[in-house]
Amino acid sequence: MAGECYGCVSGIAKSSLQYFVIDSNEALEFKLVRSPADLDDDETTFKPDMSHQVYGDSEQIFGYSGLRIKLYYSACRLTTYLSHTYVEKVDPEKFEGVEPDEVIKPIAERIPPGYLTSLNDFTAAVQKDASFRPFGEMQRRFAIDLESGEQKTFEVYLCDVSTTGFLEYHERMQTFILWYIDAASYIDVDDDKWKFFVAYEKYQDNGNPQYAFAGYMTVYEYYAYPSNIRPRISQMLVLPPFQRIGLGAEMLNSIYSYYKNDAKVLDITVEDPSDNFARLRDFIDSRNCLKLECFQPPVLLQGFTEAMVEEAKKKLKLNKRQVRRVYEILRLHVTDRSDxxxxxxxxxxxxxxxxxxxxxxxxxxxxxxxxxxxxxxxxxxxxxxxxxxxxxxxxxxxxxxxxxxxxxxxxxxxxxx
Incomplete structure (x- = not known):
């Protein structure tokens, strides 16, 4: 575990060795590279939310000063480049034989083999992204207006374990969850009940369409007696360059759109939602329920009813617990708190x-x-x-x-x- 050797050093040496301790979140830098120019553009760099799942609970790396860990992906194919640089490395002979922590190995053990270590090779690989086309079937296309006035176009594609070529892509795609989803674990892709909703930004390069990976959601279709299914949303990831623009909401709506007219679907549930996802889900479900007859102000003020459950379940595939939650949100909306x-x-x-x-x-x-x-x-x-x-x-x-x-x-x- 990172930092263990450092913890065993005598007090005399610790003050000197503190110079060689670095926050792993600060050392890590990610990029989604669309062109070689992105490699030298600091604005394309983004950081992890966490690194304890790779570098231990302390999220510290010992043995280097000025450490930079570069984990870059080509924006479309997710071809991976991994390397590190540093200004100075601890000398074990000068500090009681203490060795520096492993930097590359903890990441290399968690990403697919075949990642690149040569920047020249990676730059050449980025050029191949021009021919990339998303896997699976497109479910939705939508535009999002940014505060800057720019408009971005996104597409969501549906894949499963039988989608040709997708599993290899998924291996690279899911590595992002290590840094952005706490207690994350890779899923068993041998199970054909998994569905994957993958979002891309569609943009033009020299007049040709290209597709930059932006995020994804996984859904497991549980069996429900006698011949129904109960989809459960398992993971949701929106990468930092695409956060806080409404993409997560559109991705969740893509799942709802896919299942809402399926007579075999009883309702849609969520596995252990994070606080952020709970807020997103409540927002989308409340907005959708506002359009339903049973959630109009006069009805809400009369209290929670089974009619609400039935209508939301039939038209939106919401489960009873979530319907109750939406009712409480919308009733607060129509309640005069000054009364x-x-x-x-x-x-x-x-x-x-x-x-x-x-x-x-x-x-x-x-x-x-x-x-x-x-x-x-x-x-x-x-x-x-x-x-x-x-x-x-x-x-x-x-x-x-x-x-x-x-x-x-x-x-x-x-x-x-």
Missing amino acids: KEAYRQYRLDVKNRLNVQYKKEDRDMEKLKKFLKPEEYAATMTITSRDQRLESLERQYAELEEHYVHVLERLASAELS
Whole structure:
């Protein structure tokens, strides 16, 4: 593990060796190279969100000063270049035999073999991107207007494990998750239930179309009795050069568009969503539900109904838990928070749902009480006190409302744009 040898050094040497400790997030630099000019353009460089999955929890590399780790990809084919440079390297003979950490090996073990180490070879490979065409079937094409006034065109393609040539491409594509998705793991591509929605920016170079990889989403199609499927969104990645422009929302809508008219799809779920994805999903689902009859203001103010569940499930493939969440977001939207009674009723509605977990706890403990001896029952007592419950409910509610307000602010911005 990076930094372990450094941790064993005596106090006398540590102060000198601190010069050779570097943050691995700072040392790493990525590029999606469209032309040789990008190699010397700092504006095309982007950084990882994390590096602990490669360089250890401390996210430090020992043994170098001025370390730069270059992990470059050709923008279309994702041909990979890996190298590093440094100003100075620690001399073990001068510091109690302490060796510098491995720099290239931890990355090389996690990316497909055949990566390039010669910049000349990589530059030549970039030229081959001109003939690249996306794998699979195009699902959607859309344009996104940037704040700068520029407009970019994107296309989303659907692939599966049988798509000719895609698995090799996927091996390179999925390496990005190491740096941008916490607790990331590579998926089993031998399973034909996986679907891949891959997004590209389509741009022109000398009058010819080219396709720069921008991100992707994976979906696993679970079997649902008797002959249905329940797609579950597993991973979502939008690379930094394409973030905060609305691409993630369009990618999620691409998945919804693909499944919403499929009679075999019961509903769409999400596997362990991050906070960022939860906000994105809530925004898209709320925006889509605003168009439905059961989510109009007069209906929302009357409370949560099964009709909401049925309509959102039938037309948008949302599951019941997500429908309830969307209802709470949109009811907050139509609730006059300056009206104390209306606002109080809203808070009670949400807290009653949050309180369900404690009611279940009470029921479970009552069942145990019937079968256990008094001393055994006392030993299993885990019921949360009333004060603890109230404190927990207040905290959960406050966090939820803050999240809901952020979603509503984005909805308002989307309506204005």
